[in-house]
Amino acid sequence: MKKADLKSLDLATLWRGLTRPDPAGTDRVVPPTGFTAQLTVFSAAAMAFLAVFALALALATGRLAERWSTELAQTVTVRISAPEDQIDEQTVTVMEALKTTPGIVEARLLPDDEVEKLLEPWFGPDVPVEALPVPRLIEITEATEGFDAEALRLRLQGEAPGAVLDDHTRWRQPLVSAANRLRVLGLVSLLLIGAASGAMITLAAKAALAANGQVIRVLRLIGARDITIATAFVRRFTRRAAMGAAGGTALGMGAIWALPSMDQAGSFLTGLGFQGWGWLWPLLIPPVAAAIGFGATRWAALKMLREVR
Amino acid sequence: MIEMQNLSFGYSGNDPLLADMSLTLQPGSFHFLTGPSGAGKTTFLRLCYADLLPSAGRMTAFGQDVRGLSRDGIAGLRRRVGVVHQDTQFLDHLPVAENIALPLLVSGEQVDMPALGELLAWVQLSGHARAMPPELSGGERQRAALARAVIMSPDLILADEPTGNLDWDMSMRLLQLLIELNRSGKAVLIATHDLNLIRAAKQQVQARVLRIAGKRLQLAGADL
Numbered sequence: 001m002k003k004a005d006l007k008s009l010d011l012a013t014l015w016r017g018l019t020r021p022d023p024a025g026t027d028r029v030v031p032p033t034g035f036t037a038q039l040t041v042f043s044a045a046a047m048a049f050l051a052v053f054a055l056a057l058a059l060a061t062g063r064l065a066e067r068w069s070t071e072l073a074q075t076v077t078v079r080i081s082a083p084e085d086q087i088d089e090q091t092v093t094v095m096e097a098l099k100t101t102p103g104i105v106e107a108r109l110l111p112d113d114e115v116e117k118l119l120e121p122w123f124g125p126d127v128p129v130e131a132l133p134v135p136r137l138i139e140i141t142e143a144t145e146g147f148d149a150e151a152l153r154l155r156l157q158g159e160a161p162g163a164v165l166d167d168h169t170r171w172r173q174p175l176v177s178a179a180n181r182l183r184v185l186g187l188v189s190l191l192l193i194g195a196a197s198g199a200m201i202t203l204a205a206k207a208a209l210a211a212n213g214q215v216i217r218v219l220r221l222i223g224a225r226d227i228t229i230a231t232a233f234v235r236r237f238t239r240r241a242a243m244g245a246a247g248g249t250a251l252g253m254g255a256i257w258a259l260p261s262m263d264q265a266g267s268f269l270t271g272l273g274f275q276g277w278g279w280l281w282p283l284l285i286p287p288v289a290a291a292i293g294f295g296a297t298r299w300a301a302l303k304m305l306r307e308v309r
Numbered sequence: 310m311i312e313m314q315n316l317s318f319g320y321s322g323n324d325p326l327l328a329d330m331s332l333t334l335q336p337g338s339f340h341f342l343t344g345p346s347g348a349g350k351t352t353f354l355r356l357c358y359a360d361l362l363p364s365a366g367r368m369t370a371f372g373q374d375v376r377g378l379s380r381d382g383i384a385g386l387r388r389r390v391g392v393v394h395q396d397t398q399f400l401d402h403l404p405v406a407e408n409i410a411l412p413l414l415v416s417g418e419q420v421d422m423p424a425l426g427e428l429l430a431w432v433q434l435s436g437h438a439r440a441m442p443p444e445l446s447g448g449e450r451q452r453a454a455l456a457r458a459v460i461m462s463p464d465l466i467l468a469d470e471p472t473g474n475l476d477w478d479m480s481m482r483l484l485q486l487l488i489e490l491n492r493s494g495k496a497v498l499i500a501t502h503d504l505n506l507i508r509a510a511k512q513q514v515q516a517r518v519l520r521i522a523g524k525r526l527q528l529a530g531a532d533l
Contacts, residue, residue: 219415
């Protein structure tokens with residue numbers, strides 16, 4: 001086959017062949033293949049089902065990483081625990097130090113009522129904050145570029161030994177990192193599912209084409225163009241992939257919907273699933289599966305047709 | 310229509326099966342192609358419908374060099390050439406009528422049902438229109454193959470041992486159909502080693518007899 005002939009089987013032509021109605025029943029030239037058809041539909045459905053979960057995982061971990069990152073950025077505090085006669089002095093020293101630290105926009109000493117609210121879960125309402133040796137808390141707002149936490153920590157150590165910079169990095173950063181990796185894994189899983197679907201449909205299409213070698217030879221003999229033959233196969237496999245994927249996607253979305261909500265699960269699952277407009281994302285799976293079926297069958301058909309003059 | 314000039318063909322590089330062949334098939338002509346088994350009759354026919362390409366020499370079909378034809382060009386050529394094989398293949402999942410109409414279907418042309426009915430009647434298969442190909446006898450298969458070959462109204466009909474599996478009566482019936490097609494202006498080329506068939510045809514049409522011998526194409530004598 002010449003390269004120019006391959007170009008005649010361009011995607012636009014095939015797409016027209018796929019979307020145009022087939023009143024003449026040209027597809028009937030390909031014999032029905034019951035078992036292969038069922039396997040293709042089932043495999044496409046199973047892959048789409050898994051893809052929904054991979055997508056849900058990627059989106060959920062993405063949200064998680066984003067939330068933790070935001071909280072991380074918002075929850076830098078300095079805690080001052082010092083003897084009663086030194087605590088005011090050290091608080092002033094820390095506030096001065098924070099004002100002169102590059103990358104800090106604002107440093108706010110939490111008033112007693114806010115500290116009381118923070119302690120409420122442990123001590124109940126009406127905590128006598130003034131009667132307890134409660135540390136002073138200073139909330140820091142960072143600039144976009146952030147500040148040098150290590151340098152500030154060392155400075156505070158020298159100027160106010162009772163002050164502890166708590167930027168939560170030590171325990172949150174690995175979690176954010178893990179969530180980001182999970183998101184990447186989810187996306188990689190989606191790619192692998194797509195690739196596996198393509199491989200599976202290619203194998204099924206190649207098997208169908210090989211089984212119909214005689215049909216193809218007869219069609220070529222009577223003057224059928226490659227595009228006519230290829231379209232008959234491509235249309236069939238694309239439809240199977242799309243139908244199977246639509247079913248698998250619907251099942252997957254149903255399963256995700258039926259998962260316990262975040263509140264009921266006590267945040268354990270951290271909201272695995274879709275939220276708001278996120279429910280639209282899985283609807284892309286059937287068209288993508290159809291596109292994969294289209295590409296895989298087209299490739300297999302062209303390869304096969306090259307062998308038949 | 311088909312013109313060959315010093316055409317050679319070989320399946321392996323240095324040993325041509327057919328060598329230095331020159332021939333012109335005119336519209337409305339009737340030719341027989343004879344020769345011993347393995348001489349290259351089928352290969353010659355395959356060259357005519359561009360299933361094979363010449364190794365050397367030049368061949369044009371309907372004014373176009375076959376070597377320069379694209380795959381779509383070859384498909385177009387085959388719509389103008391009807392081919393009947395000894396062991397013609399059908400699509401076994403489609404009824405006989407649909408198999409016969411297949412060239413129209415794959416060309417995107419409308420099937421004229423009354424015309425299809427007439428064609429089935431012409432090859433005496435009206436009663437088998439809904440039958441599946443495996444249900445047909447050898448003679449019925451050959452007539453169905455002939456109907457499929459002519460449904461696109463081709464300019465040239467190639468038949469490769471079309472009567473090889475048929476008894477004499479059935480062979481005569483098929484020959485009669487081919488002669489009728491020739492009388493309607495179609496060129497006919499039949500590869501056969503059946504001399505009786507050739508003699509029977511020559512009583513009715515002006516047929517030239519070609520013979521492949523020693524890798525070359527010769528005009529056979531009139532004493533057949």
